[in-house]
Amino acid sequence: MSGEKPxxxxxxxxxxxxxxxxxxxxxxxxxxxxxxxxxxxxxNDLGEELLFTSSKAIFKPPKAIRGGIPIxxxxxxxxxxxxxxxxxxNRIWTIDPNPAPFPTATCDKAFVDLILSPSDEDTKAWPHxxxxxxxxxxxxxxxxxxxxxxxxxNTDGKAFSFTxxxxxxxxxxxxxxxxxxxxxxxxxxxxxxxxxxxxxxGDAITFESEVDKVYVGTPNKIAILDHEKKRTFVxxxxxxxxxxxxxxWDKKAKAIVDLGDEDYKHMxxxxxxxxxxxxxxxxGEEWKGRLExxxxxxxxxxxxxxxxxxxxx
Ligand SMILES: O=P(O)(O)OC[C@H]1O[C@@H](O)[C@H](O)[C@@H](O)[C@@H]1O
Numbered sequence: 001m002s003g004e005k006p007x008x009x010x011x012x013x014x015x016x017x018x019x020x021x022x023x024x025x026x027x028x029x030x031x032x033x034x035x036x037x038x039x040x041x042x043x044n045d046l047g048e049e050l051l052f053t054s055s056k057a058i059f060k061p062p063k064a065i066r067g068g069i070p071i072x073x074x075x076x077x078x079x080x081x082x083x084x085x086x087x088x089x090n091r092i093w094t095i096d097p098n099p100a101p102f103p104t105a106t107c108d109k110a111f112v113d114l115i116l117s118p119s120d121e122d123t124k125a126w127p128h129x130x131x132x133x134x135x136x137x138x139x140x141x142x143x144x145x146x147x148x149x150x151x152x153x154n155t156d157g158k159a160f161s162f163t164x165x166x167x168x169x170x171x172x173x174x175x176x177x178x179x180x181x182x183x184x185x186x187x188x189x190x191x192x193x194x195x196x197x198x199x200x201x202g203d204a205i206t207f208e209s210e211v212d213k214v215y216v217g218t219p220n221k222i223a224i225l226d227h228e229k230k231r232t233f234v235x236x237x238x239x240x241x242x243x244x245x246x247x248x249w250d251k252k253a254k255a256i257v258d259l260g261d262e263d264y265k266h267m268x269x270x271x272x273x274x275x276x277x278x279x280x281x282x283x284g285e286e287w288k289g290r291l292e293x294x295x296x297x298x299x300x301x302x303x304x305x306x307x308x309x310x311x312x313x
Contacts, residue, residue, distance in 0.1 A: 028142030074162035165273035
C-alpha cells in the first residue's frame with residue numbers, strides 16, 4: 001500500500017548516527033543503532049516506550065549509549081583486563097547484506113542482522129579472531145528478540161573464552177513499585193560486597209536501595225512486574241545461565257555523568273548474562289545466546305501477581 005512505512009528502514013538517529021527502525025504491522029517498533037549494535041527503543045502497539053534511555057545519554061563514540069540494550073562482549077563488567085563491559089558497545093557494527101534465511105517460515109518478520117568485525121586495536125587487546133552476528137527481530141506480537149552468534153575463527157588452533165551480557169534497561173514507572181519473580185532462593189554474587197556469594201531469600205525481589213547482583217544458574221524465564229503500570233515484562237533467555245540485577249539508586253546515580261539524578265527511579269537493569277563461568281569456544285565452534293522480551297498486562301489478584309500464571313506462559 002502506498003505511504004506504508006517499510007518493515008525495516010535504515011535512517012539517521014541522534015547526532016546523525018545510523019540506526020535501523022523495525023516496524024510490526026500492529027504498530028510496535030524497535031530501533032537499533034549501528035553504534036554498539038545497540039537497541040535503544042522498543043515500543044508497544046500503543047507507542048509506549050518499554051526500554052529506558054538516560055535523559056543524559058551521550059550518543060557519541062567512544063562513550064557507550066546509556067540505556068536500551070548494550071551488548072557486553074567479550075567481557076562483562078571488570079571480569080577481566082579489558083575496558084568495563086568489553087568493547088562491543090563502543091564500536092560501529094555493519095549490516096549483513098545477505099542474512100541467512102530465517103529457520104522458521106516468516107511472514108515478513110521485521111529483522112536486521114548486524115556484524116561486529118574485529119579491529120586491529122581490539123585484536124591487540126583481545127588477540128582472537130571471531131565472527132559476531134547479532135539478529136534483532138520484532139515479532140508479530142511485538143516481542144523483541146535478540147540472537148547473538150559468536151564463532152571462533154582462530155586459525156592458530158587456539159580456543160578463547162569470554163563473558164557476555166544483554167545489559168537491558170527496562171523502563172519502569174517507579175522502582176519502589178517493582179518486583180522480580182523467578183530469582184527467589186537462588187545464589188548471587190554481590191558486586192557491592194566484593195562479589196561475595198549469598199543466597200536470595202524466598203520471596204519476590206523488591207527495591208529500596210542500590211542493588212548490583214549476579215544471580216547464578218537462573219531459570220530461563222524471569223518476570224519483572226511494574227505494579228503502577230499493571231505491566232509485566234517477561235524475559236526469556238537461552239545460552240545465558242546468569243542474570244544481573246542493577247539499580248544504582250540515588251548516590252551512585254549522581255556519580256554517573258550520563259545518568260539523570262532522578263533517572264534511577266524509572267529504570268531497572270535485568271541482564272541475561274554468562275558471568276560466573278566464562279564461555280569457551282574452540283576454533284570453528286559457535287555459541288548462540290538468545291534473549292526474548294515481551295510486555296504483558298499483569299493479572300492481579302488482591303494486589304499479588306500469580307507468578308505461576310506469568311511464568312507458565
Ligand atoms: O556504567 P557502565 O559501564 O555502563 O556499567 C553500569 C553497571 O553495569 C552493571 O551491569 C554492573 O553490574 C554495574 O557494576 C555497573 O555499574
